[in-house]
Amino acid sequence: MRIIKPCTYTVLSLALASVTQMTMAQDAHHSMPMSAQHESHSSHDSSHQVMQTRIESNKMEHTAEHAEHAEHAEHAEHAEHANASSIASRAASAQFPVDHKREHGGQIYQATEIDNRWLNNADGSGSLKTEIESRIGTDENKLFIKLHADKAESQDADYAAQVMYSRMISDFWDAQIGARYRVDEHQVMDKEQFDAAVGLHGLAPYFFETDAYLYLGTDNQVSFSLKTERDLLLTQKLILKPYLNLDVVLSDDSAYAQKTGLSSVWLGLETRYEINKKLMPFIDVAYSYEKGNQHTAWQAETGSEKQWWYGAGLRLKF
Structure with missing residues (x-):
């Protein structure tokens, strides 16, 4: 008993101390x-x-x-x-490649030009010259049709028709091949003749529009023709156009043979006024040289002729 009591007192003291501490903590929290x-x-x-x-x-x-x-x-x-x-x-x-030819020059177009001019020489004799040129095709391939009529006053007319296939060979040049049909009413025989034609069409240096053709016909007829011209703008509507037309006979054994060499030359200056791009009247002054014909069984030899021409004309485009 003496041993148990001190232990019991000790346990009770610890429990009482714990309860006292908890009570003080609660009071502190509430306070x-x-x-x-x-x-x-x-x-x-x-x-x-x-x-x-x-x-x-x-x-x-x-x-x-x-x-x-x-x-x-x-x-x-x-x-x-x-x-x-x-x-x-x-x-x-x-x-399946897409075809863009129409957007890059592959479209087909057509253009026609009609040129009529009446010229008089120093003797007062007149001559009516008519030229028609029509072309149809693309930039690469075209067909040219050219018609020419020359009627001197009180004389029969001379005609020529030319059909050419044109193929572009560079940016500024087309190679052409075709045929020419011509009629000369002054001749008693061989009035109608056919010639093979080959040549170039394009823009020469310094913007000269150029047509150069070599013709091969019967009776060893070989000739060369050159036409070149350039537009010089004074205003947007008033334009000067110097031009040169020449024919060279390389050989001719026909009944109505021409003298070989430089056969004829036309050197002129045209002044035109463009009312619009379809209607263009003009005046023309030109100098011509004709070498003449050879002596044959059908004709007498003729001498050369030099003369001035002046006149007016009308050009239509459509």
């Missing part, structure tokens, strides 16, 4: 001012809000990251489809 309690609750609430904000921020970051990944995936898929479409388009173009 704490309201502001301190409020601050304690506020800090607890604020820490809770901070935690909630961090959680929501993390959620938003995860959502944005997922959206960005989805957008990148969508762009990658779109790029893949675009590349596939481009490859398919190139393959289709290679298999």
Whole structure:
């Protein structure tokens, strides 16, 4: 008993001390001012809000990251489809090439020019000259049709018709080949003749429009003709045009043979006024040289002639 009692007293003392401490803690808490309690609750609430904000921020970051990944995936898929479409388009173009000739000079066009002029010489004799030129085709391939009529006053007319196929061989030149049909009413025989023709049509240096032809006919008739001209603009409507027409006979064994060499030359200056691009009246001054004909069984030899011509004319284009 003596041993148990001290132990019992000790246990009871410790239990009483514990109860006393708990009671004092509760009294201290209840005796704490309201502001301190409020601050304690506020800090607890604020820490809770901070935690909630961090959680929501993390959620938003995860959502944005997922959206960005989805957008990148969508762009990658779109790029893949675009590349596939481009490859398919190139393959289709290679298999079925698109024809762009109409956009690059492949279209067919037509143009016709009619030139009528009445010229008088120093003796008062007149001559009516008519030239018609029509062309149809593309920039690369064209067909030229040329008609010429020359009627001196109180004489029969001379005619010539020429058909030429024209093929572009450079930026400024076409090679031409065709045939010429001519009629000379002054001759008793061989009034109608055919010549093969080959030549060049284009723009010579310094912007001279040029037609150069070599003609091959029967009876060893070989001749060369050259026509060149250039427009010099005084105004947009008033234009000077110097021109040169010459014929060279290389050989001629026909009944009405011409003298070989430089056979004829026309050197002139035309001044025209363009009312519009379809109607153009003009005046013309020219100097001509004619070498003459050889002596044959059908004709007497003739001498050369030199004379001035002056007159007016009208040019139509459509």
